[in-house]
Amino acid sequence: MITASNLENAVYEAHRLAATVLPTDVRQAFERMHQRETEALPQRVMHEILDNVGIAETDQRPICADVGVPRLYVVVGDKCALADGFVEFERAARMATAQITQDLAMRSNRCHPLTRENPGHNVGVFAPNIEYRFEPDVDWFEITAVHKGGAFGSDFRMLVDGDGIDGVRKGLLDAVAEFGRRGLTCPPVMIGVGLGGTKDQAFAIAKQAAQLRPVGDRHPDPAVAELEDELHELVDSLGLGAMGYPGTGGYATDVHVEIAYTHSALTPLGIHQLCQAARRAVIRVNDDGSLETRDVPAWFSGYSRREGLQ
Ligand code: SF4
Numbered sequence: 405m406i407t408a409s410n411l412e413n414a415v416y417e418a419h420r421l422a423a424t425v426l427p428t429d430v431r432q433a434f435e436r437m438h439q440r441e442t443e444a445l446p447q448r449v450m451h452e453i454l455d456n457v458g459i460a461e462t463d464q465r466p467i468c469a470d471v472g473v474p475r476l477y478v479v480v481g482d483k484c485a486l487a488d489g490f491v492e493f494e495r496a497a498r499m500a501t502a503q504i505t506q507d508l509a510m511r512s513n514r515c516h517p518l519t520r521e522n523p524g525h526n527v528g529v530f531a532p533n534i535e536y537r538f539e540p541d542v543d544w545f546e547i548t549a550v551h552k553g554g555a556f557g558s559d560f561r562m563l564v565d566g567d568g569i570d571g572v573r574k575g576l577l578d579a580v581a582e583f584g585r586r587g588l589t590c591p592p593v594m595i596g597v598g599l600g601g602t603k604d605q606a607f608a609i610a611k612q613a614a615q616l617r618p619v620g621d622r623h624p625d626p627a628v629a630e631l632e633d634e635l636h637e638l639v640d641s642l643g644l645g646a647m648g649y650p651g652t653g654g655y656a657t658d659v660h661v662e663i664a665y666t667h668s669a670l671t672p673l674g675i676h677q678l679c680q681a682a683r684r685a686v687i688r689v690n691d692d693g694s695l696e697t698r699d700v701p702a703w704f705s706g707y708s709r710r711e712g713l714q
Contacts, residue, residue: 406545408488410693412496417695418549419474419504421685423466426457428699429618430594430682433657437592437646441653446645450592450653453646453680464508468681471510472553474501474526475533477616479702481542484691493545497534498527535608540707543691548701550615550684557589557677560607562670569631572599572673573638576659579675580639584655587648590679594619595639595656598674601664609662610674615684616703617660624709628661635659646680657682662704 426434431454438450460467476497486493502525505512514531515522526532559579563571576597583589596614598606622629636659645651666672686698 405485405487406689406691406693408486408492408496410689410695411486411493411545411547412500414545414547414687414689414695415476415497415500415549416504417697418476418547418685418687419501419551420464420508421687421697422474422549422551422683423471423504423508423510424464425461425685426467426682427618427684429620430657431457433619434592434680437653437657441645441651443645443649443651446647446649446651446653449646449649466508466510467683468553468679469511470553470681471513471526472551472681472683473513474549474551476535477548477550477612477701477703478534478536479539479546479548480536481544482538482540483543484545485543486545494534497532501525501532502527537703537708539702539705544688546686546688546698546702548616548684548686548703551681552611552615552683553590553679553681556583557593557675557679558607558611559675560603561673562603563673564671565669567671571671572597572631573635575673576635576639576675577642579677580642580644580655584677585642585644585648589648589677590681591644591648591655591677592646592653592657592680593655593677594682595635595659596676596678597635597659597661598672598676599661599663600666600671602666603672605664606672607674609664611676612703613660613662614676614678616701618700619658621658621660621700623661623663624706625663628663632659632661635661
């Protein structure tokens with residue numbers, strides 16, 4: 405049985421790792437980009453980014469002074485048993501978020517949108533956001549903490565049939581040109597594209613695609629995987645490097661596309677860019693209460709992308 409105390413420890417640890425340790429796949433992608441870069445300025449920037457990542461991990465300090473917006477993605481095993489229930493998990497998640505804010509001296513970014521009153525612990529109305537999904541035949545409870553920064557770089561548009569794939573290409577290039585070339589997205593970024601579903605779904609799956617899939621991962625649908633490769637090449641062909649400076653190292657660590665079945669005449673398009681402080685950490689709580697650190701979230705699976713009636 406998994407207790408509320410196990411879950412509070414897990415959320416705390418997921419937040420601590422997200423804030424201070426860059427995921428291995430992202431760090432390795434940055435190293436490759438640094439090696440590929442031939443222009444002096446973005447090469448220097450990549451060097452500083454990698455240096456900063458090392459210091460954050462060693463000194464246990466947030467990767468960026470802007471700690472982003474802490475949020476949680478939870479995959480609940482269909483066979484998992486919570487001794488204290490889900491409401492106790494949500495209480496534990498709020499307590500752990502406040503505690504890590506204090507312990508790591510993280511900036512409290514969450515404030516009241518009208519009064520701007522800031523409680524000082526990154527917890528408040530609908531904060532931290534928690535998204536859930538279920539996974540069949542497993543008994544664990546997996547928590548992914550993401551501290552997403554980057555106020556810029558997100559976009560949405562409604563495509564009609566005639567727009568076709570060109571509409572996707574144009575939408576993505578417009579978003580990169582608008583924000584990325586001015587350095588406002590703090591590149592290198594991980595790009596998530598959400599295609600289809602309803603408007604809110606397109607936006608949500610784009611964000612999940614940017615945050616919850618590792619560099620190099622490809623969608624199981626070959627047509628979507630081909631589009632991911634093409635869009636990545638397209639974005640990098642703009643000649644932007646680290647922080648938007650002209651360069652050869654690349655703008656995006658990767659482009660991930662998620663699809664959802666949509667209205668037959670319309671295709672919503674959502675775009676998100678996860679900045680160089682790509683803060684993502686996964687802790688799985690096993691049925692005996694033990695915690696396990698994992699590299700890649702189980703958020704996307706054959707089950708979550710299922711088709712058909714059953
Ligand atoms: S976009 Fe990312 S790297 Fe840039 S200031 Fe915000 S959190 Fe930091």
